[in-house]
Each structure stands twice: as C-alpha cells, then as structure tokens.
Amino acid sequence: MRPAVVGAGASGTLVAIHLLEAAVRQGMPLELTLVDPDEETGRGLAYGSRDRRHLLNVPAGGMSCFPDDPHHFVRWLADRGTAATVTSFVPRSLYGDYLAGTLKASAARAGTLLTLRRIHAHATDCSWSDGHARLGLSDGSSVTADHVVLATGSPSSDSSWAPAPLRTSPRFTAAPWAPGTLDHLRALDGDVLLVGTGLTAMDIALSLARPGRVIHALSRQGRLPQPHAAPSLPPVAPEESWSDLPLRRLRAKVHAHIRQVTAAQGDWRPALDGLRPLTNSLWAALPEPDRAEFLRDSLSLWNTHRHRMAPETAEAVSRIRRSGRLSLLKGEILAAAPTPDALTITLDGARSLRVAAVVDCTGPALRLQDGQNPLLDHMLSSGLIAPGPLGLGLACTAEGRLIPRNEPARPLRSLWTLGPTRRGELWESTAIPEIRRQAAALAQGLMSRATASDPAR
Ligand SMILES: Cc1cc2nc3c(=O)[nH]c(=O)nc-3n(C[C@H](O)[C@H](O)[C@H](O)COP(=O)(O)OP(=O)(O)OC[C@H]3O[C@@H](n4cnc5c(N)ncnc54)[C@H](O)[C@@H]3O)c2cc1C
Structure with missing residues (x-):
C-alpha cells in the first residue's frame, strides 16, 4: 500500500502512527509518504510552543495516541522522568515530543515492512489518473500515491476584523504561534493588545507579562475560558434521548x-x-x-x-490579572493609527490604547479561505473536494472520505481527511480524543481496502 499524508501536525502524525500499527498487525508492506514543510513532525499549530507555561487543556489521561490504551501517554511521560497522572495537565511541547517519539517507535516496529519518506515541502496540487494520485510539491518534485489523506488542519484567521492601517502595520502580528514570534514580542518595549480572550490569548499573555507592561486582552464578549475543576467529577450524560430536536x-x-x-x-x-x-x-x-x-x-x-483552561493556567492568569499586568476589555476596535514608536488603537466607547504591538489571538478561522492553502484551492477548483456544510471544513462521508464536488453520491478516489477539516460534519473534531479515534478508523479503512483489492492476499 502506498499512502501519502499531507500535513505532519497532530492529525497527520496520528494517522501515520495508526497506519504503521495496522500494517504491522496485518503484515502489509507500506510505502508511506508524509509531506509538511515544518522541520519537525507532530507539532503543527498546537504543540510547537517551547514555553513550559503553555499547558495541554486536556488531562494526560485523555491524550494517548491509542484510544484503546488510554494510559500510553502517562507511561511515556513516566519513562522520561515526568511525574504525571491521568489528571495532570503537562506542557504542550511534551505532547509534540510524544507524537514524534511514538511515530519513531511505530516505524521501528514496522521494520522492513515500511518505507517512510518525510518530505519537507508544501503540497501544491493533486491530480488522479488510472487510480493513482500525483501530488505536486513546492520544491518542484512530485509524489505518487494510491491513497491520499489531507491532514491540513484548520484555516488560519484572516484578520479581516482588523482595520487596514492595523493589518498592514509591522506592529501587527497575525500568527502568534509562528516560530520566533513570541521572542520578537518579548523583546518589544511597551504595552501589548491581544485581540481575543480565549485559550490562545491567555497563553500569549502568560508569555509576555512582565513588570511595567500591561497586556490588554479584548473581545466582543470579554469572556475568559472557564477553568477545569481540580479534582474533576465524572461526566453525567442526559437521562433521556434528545434525537432530532430543533x-x-x-x-x-x-x-x-x-x-x-x-x-x-x-x-x-x-x-x-x-x-x-x-x-x-x-x-x-x-x-x-x-x-x-x-x-x-x-x-x-x-x-x-x-474548551477550558488547565487549573494551573487559570491560577497563573488570575495572578497576572490581580497584579494589573493583564487587563480584560470588552468591545471592538474602531480604528488604528501608527505613530513612529507605537500604535494608537481606538475602541468603542471613546476608549483608546497606545501599544507597542497588536496580536491576533482570535484562533483558527471556522471556514476555508481562498488563497491560504494552494493545495486546497487547487483541489476545490478542480472539483476533487468540496466545502463542508456551512463552509466548515470539507465535505466528507461518515468514514472521512472526501466527497468530490462533481460526484457527491459516490466518491471514486481514495481521498480522505481527518481532524479540523471534518468540523462541518462532526463539530467535535479538533481535539485529540476525537482525532485519535478518526486516525485509527481511517488507517483500518485504508488497510481493509488495500487487502480487498490485492488478489495475492
Ligand atoms: C494552541 C492550541 C492548543 C491546543 N491544545 C490542545 C490540547 O491541549 N488538547 C487537545 O486535545 N487539543 C488541543 N488543541 C486542538 C488540536 O489538538 C489541534 O487542533 C491540532 O493542532 C490539530 O492538528 P492538525 O494536524 O489537524 O492541524 P495543525 O496542527 O494545524 O497541522 C496541520 C499541518 O498541515 C500542514 N499543511 C497544511 N497544508 C499543507 C500543504 N498544502 N502541504 C503540506 N503540509 C501542509 C501544516 O504545515 C501543519 O503542520 C489545541 C489547538 C491549538 C491551536
């Protein structure tokens, strides 16, 4: 079997791990290609931060790669000397290490059954002929595969809420998780405005807070994420069925x-x-x-x-609020004017702020946007894929098979997706507990198809 996975964030890495595990179980030779420009594997948007204050927002007991082995991550942590229990909230960077380490271990187990190619490039286009996909890459080369998995994550914010003078200012940061961004912001003198008051904003506030600087966090509702309870109580399901209610x-x-x-x-x-x-x-x-x-x-x-904060994060956020280093604002930006050494931001209610930087912490966008991802643009325009319901993610079947625009009734190609791209169909599709289950099912689905179509087996 010759699958290509586009995207080596959490979703792509999880599907690669489950493909390797399934190949070992079934003794199936596997030529797996994993394409992502990122130098590292397993980090993606969520697990790249090296700031140890940026904690997982799911306890360690919910973050195993394997749905049927829920303690796998906790054991991995213990093997590396990190004392953690199923209820611990550990740094996100450790989770990136865990995904990369687990992929390596699965590859070692697969031994000679496996050829793993990790290509550091963007996939830019995809075409199919005679049952094979050809992925064009940004380095001018191409990959041939008989199954393609799109693990391209959420669309990024397009910062369309920002007035043009702000969006085009060098003091505006559109992508807070891009490598080097936090170091750049830490080095600036002056106050900072974070737009958004969710989990991303709280992490960035913890990284940037220091004596003498005020971090303003602004959103329309001015709501902070709720904290997880410590200790937490078990879930309680509703007693009656709620099917088909408006x-x-x-x-x-x-x-x-x-x-x-x-x-x-x-x-x-x-x-x-x-x-x-x-x-x-x-x-x-x-x-x-x-x-x-x-x-x-x-x-x-x-x-x-x-989507709640770890108790330790909530406590740290309370501390910087009490000390006056974090100020929570409810409202909207009406205008922005650059001055030689700052930005003057006008808010509703005749308020204004003078800040050294403005950071877009509104998080990933809900809907795909043109011009962000050449591969998706190409596949959408050629009809190989279609937007999901309400423009959320991509249209796909209940197994995660992508539904082409031209043949919605019966997808013909072995083209799959998982994670945030399934949000239109599933809604709960962005966190690891859901993504790992999708990855395991997708790997099993591909293996079954490959076994069924191989007459020698
Ligand atoms: C800050 C943050 C913290 C989170 N914390 C948690 C948590 O604690 N627990 C939890 O369960 N969930 C958490 N989540 C949610 C979840 O784990 C993430 O949504 C996760 O990042 C999804 O992984 P992904 O691989 O689908 O997407 P991404 O992480 O966005 O990775 C997508 C990858 O695809 C690559 N890519 C895209 N297009 C192409 C292309 N054309 N060619 C090649 N490569 C391409 C990108 O370079 C990227 O590396 C968090 C999310 C965020 C943003």
Whole structure:
C-alpha cells in the first residue's frame, strides 16, 4: 500500500502512527509518504510552543495516541522522568515530543515492512489518473500515491476584523504561534493588545507579562475560558434521548440538564462533559439554519465552557490579572493609527490604547479561505473536494472520505481527511480524543481496502 499524508501536525502524525500499527498487525508492506514543510513532525499549530507555561487543556489521561490504551501517554511521560497522572495537565511541547517519539517507535516496529519518506515541502496540487494520485510539491518534485489523506488542519484567521492601517502595520502580528514570534514580542518595549480572550490569548499573555507592561486582552464578549475543576467529577450524560430536536428545544434541554447536574453535584462541568459523546450526532441532526444560528449566537459561550483552561493556567492568569499586568476589555476596535514608536488603537466607547504591538489571538478561522492553502484551492477548483456544510471544513462521508464536488453520491478516489477539516460534519473534531479515534478508523479503512483489492492476499 502506498499512502501519502499531507500535513505532519497532530492529525497527520496520528494517522501515520495508526497506519504503521495496522500494517504491522496485518503484515502489509507500506510505502508511506508524509509531506509538511515544518522541520519537525507532530507539532503543527498546537504543540510547537517551547514555553513550559503553555499547558495541554486536556488531562494526560485523555491524550494517548491509542484510544484503546488510554494510559500510553502517562507511561511515556513516566519513562522520561515526568511525574504525571491521568489528571495532570503537562506542557504542550511534551505532547509534540510524544507524537514524534511514538511515530519513531511505530516505524521501528514496522521494520522492513515500511518505507517512510518525510518530505519537507508544501503540497501544491493533486491530480488522479488510472487510480493513482500525483501530488505536486513546492520544491518542484512530485509524489505518487494510491491513497491520499489531507491532514491540513484548520484555516488560519484572516484578520479581516482588523482595520487596514492595523493589518498592514509591522506592529501587527497575525500568527502568534509562528516560530520566533513570541521572542520578537518579548523583546518589544511597551504595552501589548491581544485581540481575543480565549485559550490562545491567555497563553500569549502568560508569555509576555512582565513588570511595567500591561497586556490588554479584548473581545466582543470579554469572556475568559472557564477553568477545569481540580479534582474533576465524572461526566453525567442526559437521562433521556434528545434525537432530532430543533435548536430551540435542544438548547432548553441542555440548560435543564446543566441546572439539574449543578444542583446535584455543585458543578456544571460534568453535565457539559456528559454531552460530548452525543455532540456529533446532535449536530448532524440539526438542519443547516439551526447550525448557522448556533454559530452566530452560541459559539462564544460554547467555546469558553467546552474548551477550558488547565487549573494551573487559570491560577497563573488570575495572578497576572490581580497584579494589573493583564487587563480584560470588552468591545471592538474602531480604528488604528501608527505613530513612529507605537500604535494608537481606538475602541468603542471613546476608549483608546497606545501599544507597542497588536496580536491576533482570535484562533483558527471556522471556514476555508481562498488563497491560504494552494493545495486546497487547487483541489476545490478542480472539483476533487468540496466545502463542508456551512463552509466548515470539507465535505466528507461518515468514514472521512472526501466527497468530490462533481460526484457527491459516490466518491471514486481514495481521498480522505481527518481532524479540523471534518468540523462541518462532526463539530467535535479538533481535539485529540476525537482525532485519535478518526486516525485509527481511517488507517483500518485504508488497510481493509488495500487487502480487498490485492488478489495475492
Ligand atoms: C494552541 C492550541 C492548543 C491546543 N491544545 C490542545 C490540547 O491541549 N488538547 C487537545 O486535545 N487539543 C488541543 N488543541 C486542538 C488540536 O489538538 C489541534 O487542533 C491540532 O493542532 C490539530 O492538528 P492538525 O494536524 O489537524 O492541524 P495543525 O496542527 O494545524 O497541522 C496541520 C499541518 O498541515 C500542514 N499543511 C497544511 N497544508 C499543507 C500543504 N498544502 N502541504 C503540506 N503540509 C501542509 C501544516 O504545515 C501543519 O503542520 C489545541 C489547538 C491549538 C491551536
């Protein structure tokens, strides 16, 4: 079997690991190509930061590569001298090390069954003929494969909320996780404005806070992510089935469930955690106008309660707020004017700030944007793939097979995806507990197809 995986962040690395493990189980020779310009493997957007204050927002017990071996990550940490339990929140950089290390270990187990090519380039285009894919690469070369997996992650923010004088200013940072960005921001003198008050903004605030500097964090709602409870209580699922409810009734049911669990347990979190196994089927059953209404009216509330801060992060954020180094603002940017040594930012309510830098911490965009990823642009324009419902991610089947624009009823090519690109169909598709399950199922799906189509086996 000759698969090519585009993207070596968490999703691409997890699918590579599961392909190797499945190949070993089935004794199937595997020529695997992993394409990503990043020098490292397994880090992607989330696990590249080397700042030890940037913690995972899922406890270690939820982060194993293997859904059926939930303690694998905790054992890996212990083997490397990091004392952690299933409830620990460890630095994200360790998780990047873990993904790369696990891929290496799986490759070693596969031995001579495996040829692994790691190509450091962008895939720029994809075409199919005679059952084979040809991926064009930014270095002018190409890769031939019989299965292609797109693990290209979320679209980045296009910073379209920023007025033009801000977006074009050298004092504006559009991509806070790009290599070297935090060092550059740390070296500046003066206050900093973070746009966004979610998990990314809190991590950046912790990295940049220092005596004599105020970090302003601004969002329309001014909501911070909720903290995880320590210790946490087990999830509580709703007692009744909620299938096929319209959004208005579903919302009422969710609120009633939360009230009931909070009254019984003194904490709302077990109620929300109990919804997680149901979320994707509830989302799939909602008509598109209801999904659009949820995105418009409830997304901020959902994000701040569902994607929570590690308790240690919440404590550190409270400390910098108490000391006056972090100031939380609710509102919008109306205008920006560069001066020789700063930016003057005008906010609604006749407020203004003078800052050395403005950082876009609004996080990944929900919808694909033209011009960000030449490969996806090319595949969309040639009809090989199509946008997902409401423009979220890519259209795909329940197994993660990409649905071409031209033949929606029956995908013909072995073209797959996982992770954030499945968000239109699944909603809960951006965190490791979901991605690892998709990776295992996808690897098994490819193996079964390869076994079925190989008459020698
Ligand atoms: C800051 C942050 C912290 C998070 N923390 C957690 C956490 O603690 N726990 C948890 O469960 N989840 C967490 N998540 C969510 C989740 O793990 C991430 O969404 C994860 O990054 C998804 O991985 P990915 O590989 O799909 O995407 P990405 O990490 O974005 O990686 C995509 C990769 O694809 C490559 N690529 C894209 N296009 C091409 C192309 N054309 N050719 C070649 N390569 C290409 C990119 O270079 C990139 O390396 C976090 C997310 C973020 C952003």
